[in-house]
Structures are given as structure tokens and as C-alpha cells.
Amino acid sequence: MTLSIKNQFLQANFTEKGAELTNLISLDSGNEYIWQADPQVWGRHAPILFPFVGRLKNDEYHYQGKTYHMGQHGFARDRDFTVVDHGATSISFELTDDEQSRQIYPFAFVLTVTYQLVDNDLEVSYFVHNPADSDLYFSIGGHPGFKIPLTDDTAFEDYYISYEPKKSRVQIPLVGPFNDAAHKTLAATDADHDLSHELFQDDALIYELHQPNTFTLKNDHNQHSISVTVPNAPYTGIWSPYPGTGDLVCIEPWWGIADSLETSGELTEKMGINQLAAGADFTGSFTITAHQRRGF
Numbered sequence: 001m002t003l004s005i006k007n008q009f010l011q012a013n014f015t016e017k018g019a020e021l022t023n024l025i026s027l028d029s030g031n032e033y034i035w036q037a038d039p040q041v042w043g044r045h046a047p048i049l050f051p052f053v054g055r056l057k058n059d060e061y062h063y064q065g066k067t068y069h070m071g072q073h074g075f076a077r078d079r080d081f082t083v084v085d086h087g088a089t090s091i092s093f094e095l096t097d098d099e100q101s102r103q104i105y106p107f108a109f110v111l112t113v114t115y116q117l118v119d120n121d122l123e124v125s126y127f128v129h130n131p132a133d134s135d136l137y138f139s140i141g142g143h144p145g146f147k148i149p150l151t152d153d154t155a156f157e158d159y160y161i162s163y164e165p166k167k168s169r170v171q172i173p174l175v176g177p178f179n180d181a182a183h184k185t186l187a188a189t190d191a192d193h194d195l196s197h198e199l200f201q202d203d204a205l206i207y208e209l210h211q212p213n214t215f216t217l218k219n220d221h222n223q224h225s226i227s228v229t230v231p232n233a234p235y236t237g238i239w240s241p242y243p244g245t246g247d248l249v250c251i252e253p254w255w256g257i258a259d260s261l262e263t264s265g266e267l268t269e270k271m272g273i274n275q276l277a278a279g280a281d282f283t284g285s286f287t288i289t290a291h292q293r294r295g296f
Contacts, residue, residue, distance in 0.1 A: 007089050007117040010290060019081040019093035019113045021046040021144060024122060026290060033226050033290055035145035041246030046144035047077035048113060048126075050095075051105055053141040053235075053272070054258025055177035056265075063106065063137070063267040070104050072177070073143070076111065090116040108132040111140075121287050126255075128274075128282040136276040137267050139256020141233075142286060145248045148195065148217055148240075150224040156195060156247055161238065162216040163189040170208040172235075172257070179206065179260050181271060197245040204239035206257070215251050218291075227289040228253065234272065253286040 002022070003014045013023035022045045024033040037045050052074040060069045079101075081093035092114040097107065110129040115122060130136040148159050163169070171187035173180045187207065193199065195217070207213075209230060215238065218225035230236055233253040240249045257272040259265075267273065276282050 003083065003086065003091060005087070005089050005091050005115065005117055007119070009120050010117055010122065012115060012117060012122055014091060014093075014115065016080050016083065016093070018047055018077040018079065019095070020044070020048070020077065021115065021122075021124075024288065024290060026292060029224075029292065031150060031224060031290075031292075033146055033150065033288075035147050035246075035248040035250075038246060041244065042145065042241055042248065044077070044143070044145065046142065047073065049073040049139070049141040049143055049252075049254070049256075050076035050111060051107070051109070051138040051140070053139040053254045053256035054179070057178060057259045057263050058265070060265065061267045061270070062265045066106075068104050068106070074139075075101065075104065081113070084112070085114075089118075090114065107136050107138070109136055109138065120291065121289050123285065123287050125283065125285040128276060130276045130278060130280050133278045135278065137270075137273050138276065139254070139270075139273060140282075140284060141252055141254035141256060143250055143252045144228070144288060145250045146217060146226050148247055148249045149219075150217075150226065151222055154219050154221050154224075156197070158219040158221055159195040159217050159249075160219070161193040161195065162218055163192070164214040164216070165211075166190045172206040172208065174203045174206065174258070175261055177203070177258055178263075179258050179271065181260050182262065184208075195240075195249065197240065197242055200240045200242040203242075204237040204252070206235060206237045209234055209236055216291075217249055217251070223292050225291040227287075227291060229287040229289065231285060233284060233286065253284070255282075255284050
């Protein structure tokens with residue numbers, strides 16, 4: 001079932017499976033900004049990553065003496081959410097633990113995802129509540145895929161990644177699907193990065209963030225660009241498939257990260273894990289902005 005919200009500038013569509021954003025369309029130009037899930041390339045649009053971001057070593061983790069198995073990016077993207085609020089310009093979805101989830105993730109949780117249109121922005125908010133009387137350990141992240149090129153008169157290679165603020169950032173390399181934080185480097189993100197498929201030959205570009213950041217996919221041929229503003233996530237990944245390639249780029253705010261090469265597998269020791277006390281709440285957010293003004 002397709003669910004929609006709309007304002008004078010944009011329409012956003014969603015599906016209850018995964019509470020996933022499936023379309024972001026300009027009402028002025030008809031331009032689609034979201035990747036349309038070609039299964040031959042990458043069969044998703046903008047999945048929600050919960051309760052883990054990235055891959056676990058051996059697809060497993062240990063908690064209180066037990067071993068649990070889980071695939072990449074957790075299970076929320078494949079579960080049906082419940083719509084708990086739906087207005088003209090906003091919609092909220094909810095997912096809670098159940099018998100099925102507790103077989104692989106032994107925690108009570110309430111995950112609420114809210115989308116709201118404000119002018120040319122789609123604001124995305126994640127709320128995690130711990131209803132239990134013990135700590136909750138989790139990661140969460142966004143994985144929106146953007147259709148690049150955005151217009152028929154441009155090509156993938158016409159685009160570049162623009163970073164704000166203009167400064168170097170700590171980059172965490174990947175070895176296979178795992179992070180190699182022991183060999184962090186300083187990336188030259190004080191300058192733009194031209195897009196090429198080879199830019200992603202070592203998988204995602206992962207940056208540590210210590211302040212609000214904006215990442216923009218833009219070109220010099222027309223006014224169309226797309227930005228993701230990340231106010232409080234500790235990591236952001238930028239990814240496009242390689243060596244199999246497609247016309248998409250994902251900009252992914254993360255409150256968590258794939259296991260490190262040196263991981264013990266113990267959940268409480270996992271790099272980037274969030275520990276939420278009994279009865280406590282977590283909030284994370286980011287904003288997608290569809291730019292159509294010449295000279296942005």
C-alpha cells in the first residue's frame with residue numbers, strides 16, 4: 001500500500017514495509033529524486049537500518065552469554081510498520097518488539113519514524129524508546145538512495161559531492177564489510193569530490209562527524225541537486241554499488257557502524273553502539289533537501 005504526504009513543493013510516498021521512503025517528487029518539474037529500486041542493481045529505495053548498521057562479524061553477536069544471528073543492517077527494513085499518525089504533510093510509523101524479533105534480538109523497544117515536509121525539505125526523525133527495566137543496545141541509520149543523474153540532460157559523471165563545512169574529515173576505511181578504525185585517515189573533504197563509479201571501489205566512504213554537516217550531490221549544468229543535512233549523527237556513509245554499477249548514490253546518516261576488524265563480538269563492546277537506559281528515549285534526525293534554484 002502506497003502512503004503519501006504532500007505540500008506545495010514536494011510529494012513523498014512510503015510503504016508500510018520498512019516504513020520506507022519510495023518517492024520524492026518535485027511538484028513543479030515532476031523530477032524524481034529517489035532511486036527506483038532496480039533489483040538488478042540495488043533493490044531498495046531508502047531502508048531504515050535497525051537494530052544494527054552494517055555487517056556483524058560472522059553475522060552474529062554475543063549478549064549475556066548467548067549468541068544471536070542477524071544479517072546486514074538488521075531486520076527493521078523487512079518488517080511491516082504500523083501507521084500511527086498521518087496528516088497532509090507528515091506521517092509517523094511504529095515498530096515494536098515481538099516474539100519473532102526477540103528470537104534474534106532480545107530487547108523490548110519502540111521505534112517511531114516520522115517524515116515531515118517543510119518547504120523543499122523532507123525531515124526524517126527516528127525515536128527509540130526503551131520500555132524495559134534494563135538497558136537497550138542498538139544502532140540505527142538511514143540509507144536513502146538518490147537517482148543520479150537527477151535529470152535526463154546530465155550524466156552520473158557530471159555530478160560531484162560538495163561538503164559543508166569545508167574542512168577535512170576523519171575517514172574510516174573498510175576491509176571487506178568491516179570497519180578498520182585502527183587505520184583512520186584524514187580525507188580532503190575541504191574540496192569537492194567528482195563522482196565516478198571507481199570512487200566506491202573500496203565500498204562506502206565513511207566519515208566521522210563531530211558537528212552538523214551537509215552533503216550535496218550537484219552538477220554545474222542545471223539547478224537540480226539534492227542535499228542531506230546531518231545535525232547529530234556520529235557517522236555518515238556515502239555509497240554507490242561497485243563493481244556492478246548503477247545510477248544512484250546513497251548518503252547515509254548513521255548512529256552506529258559495522259563491526260570493526262578487532263571486534264570481540266560482545267554487543268556491549270561493539271563500536272558505535274548506543275546504550276539506552278530503562279525508560280529512556282533516543283532521537284536522531286536528518287533532512288533531505290531538493291534544490292531547484294539556479295545558483296545554489
